[in-house]
Amino acid sequence: MMDSAPNPVYAAFPAYAGRARATKANGQEPVVWSIHFIRWVTGEAPLAQRRYLDAQGTWRTSWTDTKGVRRQADQGYSSLLDIWPELKRPLGSQVMQNQTFRTAIAGQHSFSDARTDFHLLFDTYQIHFTTDARGRKRNAQDPAKNKELFPAMSNGYVPFSAAANFIPASGGSNQWVCLLNGNTHKNTKFSSTAITKNFLTVRSITSTWSTDAAFAGPGGTVLLLDRSKKLYTVCPLSSGISADTQLCSTGNNIAVPDNIIVP
Numbered sequence: 522m523m524d525s526a527p528n529p530v531y532a533a534f535p536a537y538a539g540r541a542r543a544t545k546a547n548g549q550e551p552v553v554w555s556i557h558f559i560r561w562v563t564g565e566a567p568l569a570q571r572r573y574l575d576a577q578g579t580w581r582t583s584w585t586d587t588k589g590v591r592r593q594a595d596q597g598y599s600s601l602l603d604i605w606p607e608l609k610r611p612l613g614s615q616v617m618q619n620q621t622f623r624t625a626i627a628g629q630h631s632f633s634d635a636r637t638d639f640h641l642l643f644d645t646y647q648i649h650f651t652t653d654a655r656g657r658k659r660n661a662q663d664p665a666k667n668k669e670l671f672p673a674m675s676n677g678y679v680p681f682s683a684a685a686n687f688i689p690a691s692g693g694s695n696q697w698v699c700l701l702n703g704n705t706h707k708n709t710k711f712s713s714t715a716i717t718k719n720f721l722t723v724r725s726i727t728s729t730w731s732t733d734a735a736f737a738g739p740g741g742t743v744l745l746l747d748r749s750k751k752l753y754t755v756c757p758l759s760s761g762i763s764a765d766t767q768l769c770s771t772g773n774n775i776a777v778p779d780n781i782i783v784p
Contacts, residue, residue, distance in 0.1 A: 528678040531748055531782060532683065533736040538573060538635040539586045549655045550587055552576040554739055557639070558781050560598055561622040568598035572781060576739040577580045578601050578726070580778045597780045607661040608641075611648045612740035616664050620644050620695045626698050627737065629711040642667060642684065671709050683745070690741025699743060699761050700765040701732045706774070715764060723756075723768045733782070743768055748782045750774075 538555040551652075553575045561567040563671040572594045573581040583593045611617070612775035620643035628649065629640030640647045647667050652659040668674060687697035689710070696713070699706050705720040715774050723745075733748040738755065745768070753775055756768040 528732075530622050530623075530624070531746070532559040532561070533557065533572075533734040534625045534627045534639045535686070535737045535744070536627065536639075536724050537635055538592065539635055541575060541581075542558075542587055542589070544678045552739060553581065553584060553586075553592075553624055555637070556624075556736055557596075557637070558723060558734070559601060559625055559641075563621060567601040567622070569596035569601040569604055570598045570781070572778060574738060578739070584692060605650060605652070605661070607657060607659050608648065608650060609662050611661050614623065614664055614725040616646060617643070620646055624681060625682045627686045627695060629695055640670065670711060671717075673709055673713065673715050683732045685735035685743045686737040687758060687766060688737045689740065689741070689762060690758070695737070697764075697766070699735070699766075699768065701735055703732060704730050710758075718764045721767055723770070745770075746782060751777045751782060753777055 527678065535558055536555045536557065537551045540550040541553050542551045547565060550690055553573050556572050557569060558572065558745045559567060559569050573584060573592065575581055581594065583591065585591050623707065625644045626640050628651065628777050629638065630638050636651065638651045640649050645667055646664040648664055649662045650660070681700045681702050683701040685701070686695050686697045687699055688695050696710050697708055698711065699708050702720065702744045704723045706722060706723055707718050707720050708714060708722070709717040729750065730747055732745045734746045736744055738744045741758045743758065744753050745756060749774050755773065
């Protein structure tokens, strides 16, 4: 029997948003990531919002890209199915009727393009969704078993509290994902036969820290969010990422921006 998920369930996943226009102060064009947050209450329509995080670790309420296009972060949650109505069909399929939402991860692709690519993970099934940079070519695939995404997992499902992508600081393709339960984690590859490790203790995270959502951040980092504390901590990664990679906190807990995590 599978353990019950908390209610509501929070999740987050990143996508490359582009580069911000340089300012007179520093002349740099920092990379900006769009971080999508999901709030899912069983029996209710899922909610989502998008925030922007730049390479310096600053949350931006608005910014202008190098083409002069102004971007505005969401100020609160709205219906996920209104944002991406293509998800209604796979979510309404028969196999999804008794599935509980667990977490979300970014899809396996290069983070050098402004494409949104993610997987919604449930008890035993997952749904893969992609959209191009302009949000016009959107595709939600039929539900597929989690073991098709993580064939190395002997149990075939992902009953975890959170998941985060491991993306090298140098960029490149995203292949490894960290699956978390509270303050422990295991690492596995997308669509590979990589051997998954047993749960590892997350270094420098106190035993009272409970990871409600996690996501890849800029510069080869993973950010862990604790909803009850309304804080997040930044975990830098080593240059080499493998099944043995461990999250290591900077020890600096930072307040979560307003409205991202709500009661």
